[in-house]
Amino acid sequence: DAKTTQPPSMDCAEGRAANLPCNHSTISGNEYVYWYRQIHSQGPQYIIHGLKNNETNEMASLIITEDRKSSTLILPHATLRDTAVYYCIVRVNTDKLIFGTGTRLQVFP
Amino acid sequence: EAGVAQSPRYKIIEKRQSVAFWCNPISGHATLYWYQQILGQGPKLLIQFQNNGVVDDSQLPKDRFSAERLKGVDSTLKIQPAKLEDSAVYLCASSFGQRGDNIQYFGAGTRLSVL
Numbered sequence: 001d002a003k004t005t006q007p008p009s010m011d012c013a014e015g016r017a018a019n020l021p022c023n024h025s026t027i028s029g030n031e032y033v034y035w036y037r038q039i040h041s042q043g044p045q046y047i048i049h050g051l052k053n054n055e056t057n058e059m060a061s062l063i064i065t066e067d068r069k070s071s072t073l074i075l076p077h078a079t080l081r082d083t084a085v086y087y088c089i090v091r092v093n094t095d096k097l098i099f100g101t102g103t104r105l106q107v108f109p
Numbered sequence: 110e111a112g113v114a115q116s117p118r119y120k121i122i123e124k125r126q127s128v129a130f131w132c133n134p135i136s137g138h139a140t141l142y143w144y145q146q147i148l149g150q151g152p153k154l155l156i157q158f159q160n161n162g163v164v165d166d167s168q169l170p171k172d173r174f175s176a177e178r179l180k181g182v183d184s185t186l187k188i189q190p191a192k193l194e195d196s197a198v199y200l201c202a203s204s205f206g207q208r209g210d211n212i213q214y215f216g217a218g219t220r221l222s223v224l
Contacts (some may be wrong), residue, residue, distance in 0.1 A: 043113070043200050043215030044152065087151060096142075096165060097213060099151025 002086045009067070009104040012082075018075040020103050022088030025069045030092050033064060033075045037084040038102070044087065047073065078107045110224030111135065113216035121222045127189035130219045134182070141178055142163075142213060143186050148196040152155050156185065159206055161217030188221075196223045 005023040011017040024033065034049040047109045048055055048062045050071075061074040075082055088101040114133040122128050134141050140159050144152035154173065157165040160181040169176070173192070176183040188195055198220050202213040 006219065041217070043202070043218050044213075046212045049212075094211060096154045096157060097152075099153070101149070101151055 003031075003090045004100055005085075006100065007105070008101065008104045010076075011015075011108060012078045014080060014107055014109050017076055017094050018078040018082065018105060018107070020075075020086050020088075020105065021070065022073070023070045024088070024090045027068050027090050028059065028092075031090045032092070033062065033071050034089045034097070035060070035070075035093060036087045036089065036099075037082075038087070039055055039081075039084040042048040043085070044099075047086075078105075080107050080109065083107045110187055112147045113201055113203055113214055114218035115199075115219055117219055118217065119185035119220050119222075122191055123224050124193055127187065128191055128221060130199050130221075132184045132186070132216060134184070134201070134203030135214055136173055138214075139181070139207055140204045140211075142199040142204075143176055143184070144202065144203040144215075146151040147219070148197070152200055155186070162183075191221075191223045193223050194197050196221060206214065 003037050011081040032049050032051050034046040036044040038044045048057055050062045064071045085104050087099050089097055116131050121206050139222040142157050143155045145155050146152040155169045157177040158175045174188055177184045198218040200215055202215040204211050212223045
C-alpha cells in the first residue's frame, strides 16, 4: 500500500503557483520523498525528490516540513501543459516505487 | 538522449489469446521494470530485472504472465492466455540501478484491450 495521502483533485489558474500537498506521517529516516507526474496517455515523469532539505530544480520546488511528516510540491507558474496526475511516493532509494492514486491537477485558462 | 521505447502502442485481442510487449530501455540502464496500470489507478510493479536477472516478481501472475530480459538489454512481457481483467496500460521503466537516486524513466506504455 502507498504510504502517502494526497487530495484526489485540485484546480489552479494558469500562471499561478500550484501547491500540491502530501502527507507521509509514517516516513522513516532513510526514506526519500519522490514526486512523479503522469500526463494523459504518457508514462510517469520524474519531477523531483528530497530527503530533509527543500529542493528546487527547473520543474518545481519541494518543501518538506521539519518533522518530515508532510511535503508540498510547488509548480511556480502553472501552464496548461502541467495538467496531469501528480504522485507523491516515499521510498528508500533501492526500493520499488509504490504508486497511490495521486492528485489530479487541472490547470485552467 | 533517447528515452525508453515500447511497442506496440496499442493492442486489441480476444480473451484466451496471447500477446507480447517489447521494451528497449535507456542505454546503460542496468535495471528494468514492468508495470501494469489499470484505468483510474496508479501503476503497479509486475517485475524488476537487474541486468538479466529477476530481482522482484512477487506481483507477477506467473500462471499467465512471463517476462524475460535476454542479454540484459531489451525485454519482453508476455500474457498467455489473456483475461478480460488484463485490460490495462503496460509500462516499462529503466534506471541506472547503481546510483543513489535510482530515478526511474518510463516509456509511453502499451494499451491492451482484451475483448
